[in-house]
Amino acid sequence: MEWGSESAAVRRHRVGGERREGPEREALAQEPPAEACSGARTRKRSAGAAGTGLSEARTALGLALYLLALRTLVQLSLQQLVLRGAAGDRGEFDASRARDYLEHITSIGPRTTGSPENEILTVRYLLEQIKLIEAQSSSLHTISVDVQRPTGSFSIDFLGGFTSYYDNITNVAVKLEPRGGAQHAVLANCHFDSVANSPGASDDAVSCSVMLEVLRVLATSSEALHHAVVFLFNGAEENVLQASHGFITQHPWASLIRAFINLEAAGVGGKELVFQTGPENPWLVQAYVSAAKHPFASVVAQEVFQSGIIPSDTDFRIYRDFGNIPGIDLAFIENGYIYHTKYDTADRILTDSIQRAGDNILAVLKYLATSEMLATSSQYQHGNMVFFDVLGLFVVAYPSRVGSIINYMVVMAAVLYLGKKLFQPRHKTVNYTKDFLCGLGITLISWFTSLVTVLIIAVFISLIGQSLSWYNHFYVSVCLYGTAAAAKIILIHTLAKRFYFMNASDQYLGEVFFDISLFVHCGFLVTLTYHGLCSAFVSAVWVVFPLLTKLCVHKDFKQHGAQGKFVALYLLGMFVPYLYALYLIWAVFEMFTPILGRSGSEIPPDVVLASILAGCTMILSSYFINFIYLAKSTKKTMLSLTLVCAVTFLLVCSGTFFPYSSSPASPKPKRVFLQHMTRLFHDLEGKVVKRDSGIWINGFDYTGMSHITPHIPEINDTIRAHCEEDAPLCGFPWYLPVHFLIRKNWYLPAPEVSPRNPAHFRLISKEQTPWDSVKLTFEATGPSHMSFYVRARKGSTLSQWSLGNGTPVTSKGGDYFVFYSHGLRASAWQFWIEVQGPEEQPEGMVTVAIAAHYLSGEDKRSLSLDALKERFPDWSFPSAWVCTYNVFVF
Numbered sequence: 074m075e076w077g078s079e080s081a082a083v084r085r086h087r088v089g090g091e092r093r094e095g096p097e098r099e100a101l102a103q104e105p106p107a108e109a110c111s112g113a114r115t116r117k118r119s120a121g122a123a124g125t126g127l128s129e130a131r132t133a134l135g136l137a138l139y140l141l142a143l144r145t146l147v148q149l150s151l152q153q154l155v156l157r158g159a160a161g162d163r164g165e166f167d168a169s170r171a172r173d174y175l176e177h178i179t180s181i182g183p184r185t186t187g188s189p190e191n192e193i194l195t196v197r198y199l200l201e202q203i204k205l206i207e208a209q210s211s212s213l214h215t216i217s218v219d220v221q222r223p224t225g226s227f228s229i230d231f232l233g234g235f236t237s238y239y240d241n242i243t244n245v246a247v248k249l250e251p252r253g254g255a256q257h258a259v260l261a262n263c264h265f266d267s268v269a270n271s272p273g274a275s276d277d278a279v280s281c282s283v284m285l286e287v288l289r290v291l292a293t294s295s296e297a298l299h300h301a302v303v304f305l306f307n308g309a310e311e312n313v314l315q316a317s318h319g320f321i322t323q324h325p326w327a328s329l330i331r332a333f334i335n336l337e338a339a340g341v342g343g344k345e346l347v348f349q350t351g352p353e354n355p356w357l358v359q360a361y362v363s364a365a366k367h368p369f370a371s372v373v374a375q376e377v378f379q380s381g382i383i384p385s386d387t388d389f390r391i392y393r394d395f396g397n398i399p400g401i402d403l404a405f406i407e408n409g410y411i412y413h414t415k416y417d418t419a420d421r422i423l424t425d426s427i428q429r430a431g432d433n434i435l436a437v438l439k440y441l442a443t444s445e446m447l448a449t450s451s452q453y454q455h456g457n458m459v460f461f462d463v464l465g466l467f468v469v470a471y472p473s474r475v476g477s478i479i480n481y482m483v484v485m486a487a488v489l490y491l492g493k494k495l496f497q498p499r500h501k502t503v504n505y506t507k508d509f510l511c512g513l514g515i516t517l518i519s520w521f522t523s524l525v526t527v528l529i530i531a532v533f534i535s536l537i538g539q540s541l542s543w544y545n546h547f548y549v550s551v552c553l554y555g556t557a558a559a560a561k562i563i564l565i566h567t568l569a570k571r572f573y574f575m576n577a578s579d580q581y582l583g584e585v586f587f588d589i590s591l592f593v594h595c596g597f598l599v600t601l602t603y604h605g606l607c608s609a610f611v612s613a614v615w616v617v618f619p620l621l622t623k624l625c626v627h628k629d630f631k632q633h634g635a636q637g638k639f640v641a642l643y644l645l646g647m648f649v650p651y652l653y654a655l656y657l658i659w660a661v662f663e664m665f666t667p668i669l670g671r672s673g674s675e676i677p678p679d680v681v682l683a684s685i686l687a688g689c690t691m692i693l694s695s696y697f698i699n700f701i702y703l704a705k706s707t708k709k710t711m712l713s714l715t716l717v718c719a720v721t722f723l724l725v726c727s728g729t730f731f732p733y734s735s736s737p738a739s740p741k742p743k744r745v746f747l748q749h750m751t752r753l754f755h756d757l758e759g760k761v762v763k764r765d766s767g768i769w770i771n772g773f774d775y776t777g778m779s780h781i782t783p784h785i786p787e788i789n790d791t792i793r794a795h796c797e798e799d800a801p802l803c804g805f806p807w808y809l810p811v812h813f814l815i816r817k818n819w820y821l822p823a824p825e826v827s828p829r830n831p832a833h834f835r836l837i838s839k840e841q842t843p844w845d846s847v848k849l850t851f852e853a854t855g856p857s858h859m860s861f862y863v864r865a866r867k868g869s870t871l872s873q874w875s876l877g878n879g880t881p882v883t884s885k886g887g888d889y890f891v892f893y894s895h896g897l898r899a900s901a902w903q904f905w906i907e908v909q910g911p912e913e914q915p916e917g918m919v920t921v922a923i924a925a926h927y928l929s930g931e932d933k934r935s936l937s938l939d940a941l942k943e944r945f946p947d948w949s950f951p952s953a954w955v956c957t958y959n960v961f962v963f
Contacts, residue, residue, distance in 0.1 A: 126579050126705035127635050133710045136697055139644055143652050147659055150464040154344065154425035155367060155432065166290055166431035168424045174202065174282035175427070178265065179272045179419045186266050186309040187857020188929035192243055192897045195265050196220065199245050199306055202285055210292035217248040219326075222896060223319025227395065228877035231313065231386045233885035235810050236877040239315040240895040240902065243308035248326055249292055250301035257448045258301035258326065259441040260333035260398075261287070261434065262317060262388055264310030269928040270952045274419045275405055276412060279427060280336035281306050287435045291442075298442045301329060310388055312858075312894045313809070317388035321396035330392075331450045332357060332441060333400035334434065337387045339664065341417060342426040343407030344465065345433065346660075348374035349389050354399035355458040356446050358470050361401060362460070364440035366432040368468040372460050372607040373657060383668065384814075399450065401437070403430075406660070409667030410741040414950045459607045464656065473607050480602040483613045487595045487620060491588060505585070511573065512582075512589045516698065519565035523558040524687045530557055531683035534725060540679050540775045541732035542725045544670050545741045547662065549730050552721040554683040558690035560714035566701045567711065574702070580634055582702035590695040591619055611657065615650045619696055622646025635703040647696055658689050670732075671744050671773045673814030678775050732776065733948040742950035743780065744773040748926075749938040750806055751825045752958045754797070757917045759961070766826065768941055769794065769805060770819040777817050784946050787821060794820040799920065801862035801888040806924030806958040808860065809892065810884040821941070826955045828932040830856060832925035834959060842907065846872055847918060849963055850905040857896070858926040863889035869910030869918045876904055917962040927955045 177198055178184075184191035200218065207216045221244040228236045245265075248258070263280035267273025284304050291302060303326055307316035321327045332354070336345075347370035350358050361370065377383065389402040405426070411417055441447055460470040471479075495506055530553065534540060543550035566586075574582055594615040601609035626642045633639065665685065669678035701707055724730065734741040747768055754763040770788060772778055782789045797804030802812050832855030840848050853859060864887070865871050871881045876891055884890040893902060908918045927933045933954045945951045 127640070127700065127703050129704045129706045129709055132640075132700055132704045133713075135640065135644075136700065140651070140655070140693070143648075143655050144659075146652065147464070147655050150466075150656075151344065151659065153465065154423065155429045164290065164294055166286055166428065166435045168286075168428035168431060170289070171279075171282045171286040171427050171431055172419070172424055174285050175274065175279050175419045175422070178278040178282065179274045183270055183272060183929070184265060184267045185269050185857070185928045186242055186312050186315075186894050187896055189897075190929065191266050191308055196243055196245060196308070199265065199281070199285075203245075203247055203288070206285070206289045206292050209289070211295055213252055213295065213297050214249055214292055215252055215254075216292060217250075219246045219248075219324075220244070221246060221320065221324055223316075223323045225315075225319050225322060226876050227318050227322075228880070228882040229313065229386075229390075230882075231390075232384070232810050233813060234882050235884050235890040235892055236882050237313055237315055237318075238876055238891060238893045238902070238904070239309060239312065239319065240893075241899040242312070242316055242319060242894065242896045244316050244320050244324070245306040245308070246320065246324060246326060247288060247304040247306075248301055249288060249298070249304070251298050255299070255301035256329065257331050258303045258329040259438060259447060260303045260305060260330045260392070260400075261336070261438060262305045262307065262333060262392075263336045264307045264316065264388070266308050266311050266316075268311050268413050268952075269933075269954060271413055271415060271417050272419075274417050274422055275341040276338040276417060277310065277336065278419075279405075279422055279430075280338065283336065283427060283431045283434055286431055287438060290435055291439065296439075296443075299444075300331075300442045300447050302438055302442050303330065307388070308896075309894065313892055314386065314388055314391045315894065317391040318395060321392055321398070327396065330396065330398055331447050333392050333398055334437060335387055335389045335392070335400055335402045336430070336434065337389075337402065337404040339385060339404050339412060340406045340409040340667070341411055342422045343405055344369045344426070345403045345430045346371065346374060346406050347401055347403050347460075348378050348406075349387075349400075349402035350375065350460070351399055351457060352393060353454045353456055354450065355456065355470075355472055356450070356453040357399055357401055358458040358460050360440050360444065360446075361437055362468045362470045364433075364436040365468070366436055367429045367465065368433075368462045369465050370460055370462050370468055371657075371660070372458070373611065374660065376606055376608050383664065384672065399454075403433075405430075406664055408739075409664065410670065410739075412667065413671075414740075414742055414744070416740050416742065416950075457607055459610050461610065464652075473605070476607060476610055477602055480598055480609050480613050483616050484595055484599055484602075487591055487616050490620060490623075491592060491595075494588065508574070508577070508585050509588060509592075512569075512585050513592065515565060515569045515573075516586070516589055516593070519562045520687075520691045522565060523561040523690065524684065526561045527554045527557050527683040527687045528680060530554065530722065531677065531679040534679050535677045535775070537726060538776070538779055539725050539728060540677065541670065542728075542730040543682065544666070544678075544732040545734045546730050547666060549721060549725065550682055550686060552717050553725060554686040555690055556714040556718040556721070558687045559694065560711055560718060562690065562694050562698070563701055563707050563711050563714070566698060567707045570702055579703050580630070583635065583699040584630075586699040586702060587619075587623060587696065590698060591616060591623075593695065594619075611653070614653060615692075615695075618646060618649045650696075651693070654692060661685065661689075669774075670741070672775075673773065673811065674775055674777060674817040675814055676775070731780075731948075733780070735946075735948040740948075742948060743776075745781070745945065745949055745951045746771040746773065746808075747938060747942060747951050747953040748806060748956050749823060749826055749935045749953070750924075750956045750958055752804065752806075752960075754800065754804070754960045755962065757962045765822075766824060767820045767822045768938060770821065771815050772817070773815070778819060781945065781949065785941070785944050788819055792819050792821050794818040800960050801864040801920060801922050802886070802890070804922070804958070804960065806860065806926065806956045807862075807890070808858070808924075808926055810890040813885045823935075823937040823941075826935055826957065828856070828925075828927055828955060828957070830927075830932055832856065832859065832923065832957055832959075834923045834961070836961075836963065837903070839963070846907045846909045848905055848907050849919070850903065851921075853893075853902045853923055855923075855925040856927050856932065857894055858928055859893045859902075860924040860926070861891040861893060862922045862924075863891075863906065864920045865908065865910075866916055866918055866920065869908050871906060871919070872909045873907040874905060881906070920960065920962050922958060922960040924956055924958045 309316035598612035
């Protein structure tokens with residue numbers, strides 16, 4: 074009877090017999106291939122059978138300590154903000170001066186566009202400091218100052234799409250240039266305005282403070298500049314990028330700009346991350362690499378941000394899309410929990426963070442202002458760059474086309490390694506190929522079931538009202554979802570080892586599953602490279618280093634099995650991919666965890682976080698799966714992980730972990746918007762058919778008002794807001810078109826509001842056009858912030874308007890949204906819309922609404938609003954203002 078015709082059961086039985094009969098096994102290994110059990114497969118299994126397997130306790134503990142040590146190394150790297158030097162010396166950035174600027178700006182208070190705090194007090198302070206700097210400046214330079222008050226309009230696809238209109242907002246522009254003038258310039262941009270009710274220290278007063286100090290250092294320097302540096306202190310970024318649009322489309326200096334640096338914030342302090350560059354100007358990345366003293370940059374962050382996953386945008390978009398100018402976008406990303414809240418104060422920003430940002434901005438601006446490339450920057454538009462920092466020590470950067478070549482070379486090396494095993498003559502590799510494919514299927518099944526498991530837990534947690542339990546205690550999510558994902562992966566592989574691969578040697582299985590992990594990462598590498606993603610370099614790292622490690626330890630592993638020396642060398646070889654993975658994972662959670670606390674009522678944050686944690690567990694487990702097969706047992710590990718998960722699950726279900734915190738050291742507030750409004754609904758004849766008033770309440774996270782109700786019992790589901798189906802955006806005064814993210818809101822009846830500066834809206838004219846449409850011209854006056862909404866009635870369409878580029882842009886849901894703001898002393902807002910359709914309709918052609926938002930001054934407050942706001946618990950951040958809402962039919 075030939076071996077090739079035996080059943081799998083018989084072959085496994087024989088191999089099992091070989092395991093029990095040591096001397097016979099060695100003799101069998103000497104048999105010629107034609108007579109050996111399944112040829113090469115039997116010899117591989119037999120060779121490794123001499124090992125007794127790794128100790129489960131030592132293996133699990135070793136891997137846990139290994140990951141913990143790498144995590145500690147990452148944390149130490151992140152905490153090292155600057156290396157102490159001669160900061161404050163002549164020609165060097167002085168963080169203490171910048172901090173002084175910061176404290177003066179934030180002492181003014183919240184600086185919303187159109188408020189005296191923003192338009193007068195902050196502008197006055199900036200001009201005073203610029204004048205002092207001008208008095209100290211070197212004779213080599215000249216300083217020009219211009220206060221711009223632009224008016225304009227544009228459309229943007231941010232937040233589902235809307236149109237923006239601004240009137241008489243404020244920009245303070247400063248041009249530092251050589252005494253003889255300059256034809257080219259680099260732009261540095263910050264914004265001094267803030268959101269309502271926040272001092273805006275990190276977003277973005279600290280950046281303006283850094284820019285003032287950089288201006289002082291460059292102006293007083295004895296080194297001549299080749300090009301001009303324009304410092305733009307813009308006063309309406311929080312109004313969805315209006316001031317930068319006004320500058321780049323209207324200011325005479327805009328034609329000089331060849332590149333820009335934008336300073337932003339998505340958190341408070343820490344390291345400022347380069348998260349966008351270009352587009353397609355690799356010389357800018359090289360400038361940052363060459364000049365920055367404390368580099369921190371990642372093309373991964375760039376591709377994640379530009380994917381639209383993060384609901385945010387910066388002035389970078391305006392300069393790129395409307396100015397066709399390449400640039401660098403930097404932002405502080407740590408501690409996003411207090412971003413846009415009352416806690417965003419100057420004292421929370423470390424001086425070292427200011428010093429670090431200042432050193433980098435000064436160095437890069439100086440480099441660009443003396444670079445020959447700036448004058449001919451259009452010649453260097455040739456593709457993207459792969460760039461990433463190594464623990465903040467230095468940046469690796471190379472063209473994406475070079476990256477593609479490197480990636481495919483790595484793929485070829487992996488193919489050669491795997492092909493040697495998979496593509497040998499069939500009679501030698503048939504069982505290896507089969508085990509490889511089965512192992513690949515088992516791995517994918519383990520990942521899929523792991524994801525399903527954590528999603529089931531996350532959905533259950535969401536349904537019982539315990540979402541965000543990890544918001545104030547992040548490691549609760551690791552203990553709940555991370556351990557569940559790891560336990561499920563280990564369980565699936567343990568079952569496979571016991572019931573499918575029960576007679577295969579540990580060494581053979583360890584090698585098979587290493588090859589499977591290599592194959593999977595190679596697949597990711599090919600896919601990402603094929604789609605032109607620069608982030609593919611991460612997958613390349615996860616192929617190169619494991620492959621080199623395998624080649625280095627293969628001989629020792631083959632001779633001695635999985636002993637201590639093999640484990641040590643194996644983990645050492647995996648040092649780079651695992652360290653960099655943990656580095657990126659930190660950035661992911663640093664960004665996404667706070668965002669999940671302000672991402673609206675429609676997206677279950679536990680489901681999102683559980684998915685991310687499951688993905689991270691899959692990545693980190695990939696090259697550790699083989700230890701499941703090399704270890705004697707996994708029972709204790711599975712039991713430990715299951716126990717941790719079960720205990721955490723019970724604690725979460727019982728409400729032990731409260732999501733929010735008012736801790737002075739590390740607040741994590743719940744965000745709530747309170748709008749005290751009065752609504753008037755008019756019919757086609759202009760009569761008021763409905764009038765009401767109340768406080769409209771929006772919780773910006775998935776938990777809604779469940780945690781608020783015990784403190785304020787009248788805010789419960791009995792006062793859930795009712796959607797007015799016939800009115801645009803459900804008849805509510807949305808400040809921005811985020812209605813598709815927040816569908817759960819509350820409406821608490823309250824007395825009418827009566828602002829001293831009431832909004833007025835009227836139809837100026839209605840005329841029939843030669844092309845059978847109706848042109849409606851309106852005029853509106855009111856506070857600095859208003860929103861205009863339009864809904865075309867059945868049978869009608871909105872064809873043109875005087876806003877944006879003339880083409881109406883709908884928001885999600887089909888209504889039209891226009892965001893309006895003005896500075897001081899703005900004229901009445903006049904605009905027109907053109908409606909196509911039958912003029913005589915019993916229900917009218919179009920429904921319009923205008924909301925007036927009072928975000929500053931005395932009109933912002935009401936007695937009812939103040940009384941309700943005071944009742945909110947200290948772990949919440951209620952941002953409150955007064956507004957009015959009027960609906961008309963034409």
